[in-house]
Structure formats: C-alpha cells, structure tokens
Amino acid sequence: MKKIDIHLHLTLNQYPKTDSMFISSAENMIPHLDKLNIEKGILMSAGESNNSMMPIGYNDECRQICEVFKDKYVWMCNLDYNDEDNIYERLSLYKEQGAVGIGEFMINRKLNDTFIQKVFEAAEKLDLPILFHMSPKEGYQYGIVDDSGLFMLEEALNKYPKLKFIGHSQPFWHEISKDAGNSLEERMKWGSGKVTLGGRLPYLFEKYPNLYGDLSANSGGCAIMRDEEFGLDFLEKFSDRLLFGTDMVNNEMEFPLGKWLDEKYEEGSLDKETYENICNKNAVKLFNL
Template identity: 30%
Template sequence: MNLKESEPTASASLSRRKFIAGTGLLLAGATLKLQANPLVSGAPLSTLFAEPIIDIHQHTDYMGRTTDQLIAHQRAMGITKTILLPSGRPVNSASTHFGVGNGLQAKATGNTICYGLAKKYPKEFLFGANEVPDVPEAIEEIERYLKLGACVIGESKFGVECDSPEMQKIYELAQAYNVPVLMHWQYGMYNYGLERFHKMLEKYPKVNFIGHSQTWWANIDKNHLDQKVLYPKTKVTPGGLTDQLLSNYENIYGDFGAGSGLGSMTRDEDHARIFIEKHQDKLLFGSDCTDITGHIDNCLGAKIIAEVRKLSPTKKIERKILYHNAKKLFRL
C-alpha cells in the first residue's frame, strides 16, 4: 500500500476539520430552526410570524378535519388568534331543514368542543356560543357560554327569518353581553330576509352584526337581481344592498371567509380595491376553510389573505382587515 495515498496531508486534515465544524454548525442551525418553529416545538407564534393575524371564522371537526390538523393549519397560515364558531345541537326541525343544517351543514361540532379547545390553547384560540334559535333552551345555552367568556354569537346558520322573535331574543342577548352576532346569509336556506335586515340594525344599534356567506357577498353588486345565483362571476356595479348596509349603518361588518368572500374580490379586482378602501374599517378576515395544509397552493384561507394583501391600497388598510378591525371589534 502506498503510504502517500493512505495518510492524510496537512491540507487534507484542515479541510476535513472545516467540513466537520461546518456540519456541526449546520446541524445546530437546523436544530434552532426546529425549536423556533411552533409546528414542531409549540413555541409562541410570534417567534415565526412578524405580523399578527386574527382569523374570526373557523370550526372544530370541520368536514372531519382533526383537532391536530386544525391547529397545524392555522399555524401554517400564520394565524396568531383564531375564533372557533360552534354549531348548534342536532335537531330535526324546519330551522335545520330537518337535519341538513345540523353541524352547520359541515360536520362542525358544538359549544363544548370549541370551549374545550380554546381553554387548552388560550393564546391561540377564542370561542363563540351558538344554538338552534327556535329550540326552547336556545337562550339558556348561548348565555351559558357567554358567561364562560364566548366573544361572539354564531355562526348563526339556520332556516329562520332574520327578524323572527327567536332571532330577536338572540340579538337582545348579544346586546346584554356586548358581543357581535355572526350571520350566514344564504338565499332560501339560511337567515331569510336580507332586504329587511336594516330594520334590525336600526332596532338594535348597540349590537354589532357580521355578515357572511353567499347572499351577503353576492349583493355587493347593484345589478345582482337573481338571488338564486349564489356565486356570481360578473363584474360588479357598485351600490348593492351589502354595500348600502356597510355604508349606512355603523353596526354591520363583513367577514371575507369562505369561497364567497374570496369570490367577492377575485370576480372584479378593480371594484374590490375601491370597495376595500371604502369599507376599510368594516371588513374582517375569516378563513372558514376545510383545508389541512394552510399553504396558498391549496388553501382557501391562505388565498384570502393573499388577495387582501394584493388588493389593499395601503399597508395600513391591509393590517386593519387582517388584524386591527377584529382586535377592536372583539376587544382583544
């Protein structure tokens, strides 16, 4: 054997020491990155995300998504505080379309589960209170969780008139506890009578309402005449019913969650820029998505965040929608 080939030279030994040292630094750096990643270590989200985001609209067990998947999803999106919106109890009645609307028509779970998760992760989750409005125990059930600290009533997604006696009892409860009411507007299905809702805004001026879903966002368009069309794709003519409500009443807000919220922006981005600037103090970010990754390539919530950032005329307005408006409304 040739000793010159088998024995390392001084320069070779130095290169090897550099390689070993560099590898050690690389491994140490990777370890530090893992420790700083809340998905791995459970460290505070502020160590990863410079700008806080409040998501006002998520659900537990949404279409079968597990709790661990929900937590990972919210963290991957960069959400620093999430409001969990419970369903009401399973009921076979007209208000749930004889069971179709149970679980918010999405397998979402109720007050107990949302409350439990928020108590387990108090830095990341808040919880709402909800119940089928026309069951005898509705007010008692909602008030029970308001007393425990629920910050909103909703998601109210039931087949009832928006000005029915049952819903007005809920508005009165919201007024007593100074919490908003988040309502899912879907023509012919949930919360009937958007065209009459201004009367409730006038009757309960101290209650803050949050509009959400298909019929709410379709009606940003003045020319939206066929209410059966839930996801319009056409250009928007300003001055629709939703635009009027946001303009004329201080106690109504808009939740950008779900495909309807995203579609309200992407269908006409030129209009959306003007709309966002006009209503910059009344718009809120909600994800309301069933995804499990939280990545923009396949996550509805992440796409909504990206669209808000793209269309907001200024950084200040973007931060209002993603954080400050919700912080103020929910007194966080």
C-alpha cells in the same frame, strides 16, 4: 403582521378521513395555520347539542378546544332553535364561559322570526357580536333568511343599533353589485365579473356602522376579488369593519383571499392601515382579543 382568522370549523379529536370532506382536529390544524401566517383562529359553533354523526364543534367542544389551546383559539357560541324564554340566560352563560360572540348563526328561519329577533335583542344587551350565514329561502340548506335586497336585515340593523352584525355567505355578498339577480340560483353563486355601482350592500355599509363583513370562503373572497378596482376601494372605504377569515374545516383547504391581500399590500395597491385592520386589528377590537 400575522392574521387572525375569524371563521374556522374544527373538532377536539381527529376523526378518520372519509370520501367526503373531512374535518381536522384543532391540534392538527395548527401547523397549517402557521404556514398561512395565521396566529389565532376563532372557532364557529354549530349549536348547543351535538346530534351530528361527524360533529363540527358544538359549544362545549369549542370551549374545550380553547381551554387546551389557549394561545391559538377563541370561540363563538351558538343556539339551538327551541325555548324562546331563556335566550338571554343561555347566551349569558356562554359569555361567562368565554364565548366572544355568536356564530355561525344559521337557523333557517326568516330574519323577522320571533326567536331570531329575541336572539338579536339578547346579543345586543350582552354586547355579543353575531356572525350569521344567510340563506335565500326557508327550507333551503341553512342560514337565516332574507329576500333579495336585504330589507329585513336593514330593519334589524336599524332596530338593534348597538348589535354588531357580521355578514357571511353568498346571498349576503351577492348584494355588493346593483345588478344582483333575485333568483335562488343567482343568489347562491360566487360573485364574478365587474361590479355595478349602486348595490344594496355598499349602501347598508355606508348607512349602518353596526354592519361588518366576514370575508371568508369564496363568498366573501370572490365579492372582493371579482373586480379589483372596486374591491380595493371597498376594502379601504370600510377598512374598520371588514374581517379576514377562511371558513376552513381541515388542513388541506386554502382560500385565495389571504395571498391576494398579501400581494396587494406588497405591491402598494392596499395601504398598510387597511391591510392591518382587515387581517388583524379589527378582530382584536371587535372580539376584545
């Protein structure tokens, strides 16, 4: 079965390479996706307005890409941190334009911030899943902020039971192990070593059926691969709410989780239903593809 990649960052036009990380155009990315057995990708939006010197696909650009490459890409919308009074109307418009969710939601405010709460409320009413990047504190990089233990996330999961939350980034996946440290440095590390049972994240997955997991990048991938026995059990236990993704931005990137999933399935360590759900079927169902 071919994969659906729920987490890509691309542009409509190809920008020249620089000494730093470059971004591929949607067209130039297609051969690379085909090579990785990815039949469809979901584009992450960086917001409503493009103020970057090297854009990574804002709402309108993501929409245009999907109009040009209808069979290869769909998109999620995003919001800028501004007017709180028309959040529902803005999201409703983007949904009408074809957005299948909100992502990558990364406003660097605490999860209980009024604006973020209003986004959650509107997203729940509009049935738009929200894929969020998490940061360990305000003023640090980007992403919505929760403290160690993810207690504000738990409040939101309880408050908005019909909203599908899709977790991503190191501070989210760090909580898979009970011995998760609470310092900024520890929360920003990729997971490694044996998982200690009793972590907050497995508890949240068990208690809240509206919590989903984005397995992209080294944050999600390492959380699963760090402890093979635990990882395979976690995949099977929550096989209806885990989604394959890469977080690639160009056609020279590749993350190891895709091949690892293939290998585990081929050797019989991962059953067919779990493999197909994670790689494809969950995305089809969640985003109505």
